[in-house]
Structures are given as C-alpha cells and as structure tokens.
Amino acid sequence: MTPQAATPAYRRLGVEERRNQLLDAALALFAHRAPEEVTLDDVAEQAGVSRPLVYRYFPGGKQQLYEAALRSAADELRLCFDEPREGPLLTRLSRALDRYLAFVDGHDTGFSALLRGGSVAETSRTTAIVDGVRRAAADHIMRHLDVADPGPRLRMTVRMWITAVEAASLIWLDEGKQPPVDELRDWLVEQFLAVLSVTARRDPQTATLVGTLAADA
Amino acid sequence: MTPQAATPAYRRLGVEERRNQLLDAALALFAHRAPEEVTLDDVAEQAGVSRPLVYRYFPGGKQQLYEAALRSAADELRLCFDEPREGPLLTRLSRALDRYLAFVDGHDTGFSALLRGGSVAETSRTTAIVDGVRRAAADHIMRHLDVADPGPRLRMTVRMWITAVEAASLIWLDEGKQPPVDELRDWLVEQFLAVLSVTARRDPQTATLVGTLAADA
Numbered sequence: 001m002t003p004q005a006a007t008p009a010y011r012r013l014g015v016e017e018r019r020n021q022l023l024d025a026a027l028a029l030f031a032h033r034a035p036e037e038v039t040l041d042d043v044a045e046q047a048g049v050s051r052p053l054v055y056r057y058f059p060g061g062k063q064q065l066y067e068a069a070l071r072s073a074a075d076e077l078r079l080c081f082d083e084p085r086e087g088p089l090l091t092r093l094s095r096a097l098d099r100y101l102a103f104v105d106g107h108d109t110g111f112s113a114l115l116r117g118g119s120v121a122e123t124s125r126t127t128a129i130v131d132g133v134r135r136a137a138a139d140h141i142m143r144h145l146d147v148a149d150p151g152p153r154l155r156m157t158v159r160m161w162i163t164a165v166e167a168a169s170l171i172w173l174d175e176g177k178q179p180p181v182d183e184l185r186d187w188l189v190e191q192f193l194a195v196l197s198v199t200a201r202r203d204p205q206t207a208t209l210v211g212t213l214a215a216d217a
Numbered sequence: 218m219t220p221q222a223a224t225p226a227y228r229r230l231g232v233e234e235r236r237n238q239l240l241d242a243a244l245a246l247f248a249h250r251a252p253e254e255v256t257l258d259d260v261a262e263q264a265g266v267s268r269p270l271v272y273r274y275f276p277g278g279k280q281q282l283y284e285a286a287l288r289s290a291a292d293e294l295r296l297c298f299d300e301p302r303e304g305p306l307l308t309r310l311s312r313a314l315d316r317y318l319a320f321v322d323g324h325d326t327g328f329s330a331l332l333r334g335g336s337v338a339e340t341s342r343t344t345a346i347v348d349g350v351r352r353a354a355a356d357h358i359m360r361h362l363d364v365a366d367p368g369p370r371l372r373m374t375v376r377m378w379i380t381a382v383e384a385a386s387l388i389w390l391d392e393g394k395q396p397p398v399d400e401l402r403d404w405l406v407e408q409f410l411a412v413l414s415v416t417a418r419r420d421p422q423t424a425t426l427v428g429t430l431a432a433d434a
C-alpha cells in the first residue's frame with residue numbers, strides 16, 4: 001500500500017488541495033500506464049478517495065482528468081527548460097537536457113503513449129498541449145541563443161532538432177533506457193552543434209551563431 | 218469540372234476498378250483537405266457516382282475510406298524509397314528525397330493533418346500505417362548503407378534523422394514551401410552525414426560507415 005492510499009478517505013481538504021491530490025494520483029498512474037489502462041477506480045484508489053469524489057472534481061470523467069494531468073505534466077516539463085542565461089551555451093543546453101531526460105525517465109509509459117499518437121485519449125486539445133511544450137522549448141533555445149529575429153533556416157533547424165530529441169527519447173525508452181543517459185545527453189548536444197553547422201553553410205545568421213558557440217565552448 | 222466528375226454516374230466498372238476509382242477520388246480530396254473537411258458526398262461527387270455506391274464499397278463510411286486511402290498513399294510513399302543500389306550513397310539518398318518531397322508537395326494538407334495528430338480520423342490503425350512507412354524508410358536506408366547488423370546507435374541515428382525529415386516537411390509546408398525544394402533536399406542530405414559523423418565519435422560501426430561515405434562521395 002502506498003502512503004497516499006493510506007490517507008483517510010474523507011480527510012477534509014480544501015478544494016484546490018483536493019484537486020491537486022487527485023491530479024497527483026492521476027499523474028502517477030498515467031506516467032507508467034497507457035491512458036487506456038487507467039480507470040477512474042484506479043485513480044480513486046491511488047488517491048484513497050471514493051469514485052464519486054473523483055467525478056465531483058472531474059465531471060468529464062477520465063478524459064477530463066487525463067487532460068488536466070497532461071497540462072500539469074506540461075507545466076512540469078516547461079520548468080525543465082528554465083535555465084539561467086549564464087555560462088557557456090552548450091553547458092546550459094546540457095543541463096536542460098538532463099532535466100528533460102529525467103522527466104522522460106520518470107514518466108516513461110505515459111510519455112510514450114502520449115507522443116506515439118493513436119491513443120483513445122488523444123484529441124486536438126491534447127495535441128495542442130504537446131505542441132505548446134514544443135513551442136516553449138524552441139522559444140527557450142532562441143532566447144538562450146540570443147538571436148533577436150531568427151530567420152526561417154535557423155528556426156527550422158532548431159525545430160528539427162527538438163523533434164529529433166523527442167524521437168531519441170521514445171527510442172531510448174524502447175531500448176530499455178540505453179545508451180546511458182549521460183551519453184545520450186552529450187550525443188544530443190553534439191548533434192545540435194552539428195546540424196547548426198550544416199545550416200551555417202547556407203545561412204549567415206546561423207554561421208555567426210556557430211562562431212559564437214565555438215568561441216564560447 | 219474535373220474529367221473524373223464528368224464520368225457517367227453508373228458506367229459499368231469491375232469491382233476492383235470501381236474501388237480504385239473511389240480510392241483515387243478520396244485520395245485527391247484527402248490530399249488537400251483535413252479529413253474533417255471531406256464528406257462522403259464530396260467523394261461521391263468527385264468520383265461522379267452516388268453516395269449509396271460509395272457506401273456499398275465502403276460500408277464503414279468515411280473512416281474506412283480514409284484508412285483505405287491512407288494505405289494507398291502509404292504504398293505510394295514506399296515506392297518513393299525504391300532506389301537502385303548503385304552509384305554514390307548520398308546521390309541515392311538525394312534521389313529518394315526528391316521523390317519523397319514531391320509526394321509531400323502533392324499531398325500537402327492531408328500530409329500535415331495526418332502527421333500533426335489529433336485528427337478525428339486518427340486511430341491506432343492510422344498510426345500503425347504511418348509507423349509502417351517510417352520503418353520502411355529506415356529499412357531502405359539500412360539496406361543501402363549495406364550494414365548487415367546495425368547496432369543501436371546507428372539505428373537510433375537513422376530513425377532520428379527520419380523524424381527530423383518529417384518535421385522539416387511539415388515546417389516546409391507551413392512556411393509556404395520555403396526554402397526551395399532543391400535546397401531543402403541538399404540540406405537534409407548534409408544533415409544526414411553530419412549526425413552520422415557525430416555518432417561515429419562514439420560508435421566504431423558508424424565510424425567505418427562514415428569513412429565509406431566520404432570515400433564514395
């Protein structure tokens with residue numbers, strides 16, 4: 001029995017506190033199971049409350065709870081990208097990737113189910129939440145790169161790299177979390193520099209940036 | 218009026234011929250509109266037949282027709298990857314990319330809608346069809362690279378690049394098909410070599426391969 005399940009069923013909690021408790025319980029379940037495999041009874045049991053109580057907070061049932069849990073996971077993921085704008089750029093990228101990969105590690109099954117698509121819980125709303133995280137990642141990178149007005153070639157390169165990182169995360173989960181996370185992180189950082197260097201051959205803005213990154217390392 | 222729409226409504230066609238006619242009509246519509254925006258009436262009109270006839274061939278309605286059209290598009294896409302195993306490897310990759318990008322260009326809206334996810338027409342079956350195409354692309358590349366037993370680092374690199382190509386295609390469509398397709402193709406080929414070169418630093422198998430590619434170019 002988990003400590004959460006041992007919580008007395010109807011201990012008085014404030015509305016916000018109760019909602020968060022239910023969300024935490026849902027997130028813990030959705031992290032390691034596909035949405036198809038989580039029932040509201042599971043969530044109630046995990047939170048140590050009754051099923052009607054879950055419905056009172058989430059009258060839309062599992063789909064509403066799933067979306068709320070996803071939004072809360074997306075907020076958590078955005079926090080991974082928060083990195084002070086000091087020190088070498090590639091070191092900052094390494095640190096953000098460390099936090100991102102720890103998140104992937106901690107939400108393995110749910111992360112896969114969400115990004116693989118085709119889940120019954122997937123809707124245009126869940127897709128929009130995931131796209132919001134991708135955009136946030138791209139915005140963070142642009143801010144760190146300190147490029148005021150990124151051109152289309154630079155933007156495309158950064159967005160392609162973000163997608164490649166997502167793909168790497170899914171393959172990494174499939175492969176039993178191999179290679180070791182530190183190797184994966186360094187590999188992704190080196191790929192970032194490599195694809196920027198390719199773009200630099202045909203884009204002066206990216207060429208200047210790659211010069212800065214090289215001087216900075 | 219398109220020549221197809223001018224076909225007399227009940228000209229006698231064989232079952233297979235009629236099915237293909239309906240699929241072609243559906244594919245033409247799904248190529249440039251989101252599945253949400255195509256009705257069975259549109260398909261009947263495009264094919265120059267009655268709505269009941271469409272239902273007779275596709276009793277599952279639009280979803281069944283969409284999946285059949287998708288399977289037919291997936292077959293077409295697989296043909297893009299068919300490339301004789303002769304001449305420099307990167308030249309072969311360029312030619313396959315040319316065909317792939319022509320496909321993306323010719324199926325722009327449908328391609329976006331499908332790969333963006335969150336469409337009402339998306340199910341675990343449509344996801345499986347798309348994944349099948351991705352796997353076919355990876356298999357083709359491995360065969361051309363002539364690596365008998367690709368290790369996890371090489372496989373991961375190739376799969377990441379395929380995902381990055383997909384992302385590039387979607388961004389390219391969003392950006393009004395800029396940069397010009399020839400530049401995009403060369404850029405993607407150079408990225409392929411660049412990410413393999415990064416992997417080569419930590420994977421002897423990929424290092425050997427990159428040596429071959431350099432000698433071959």
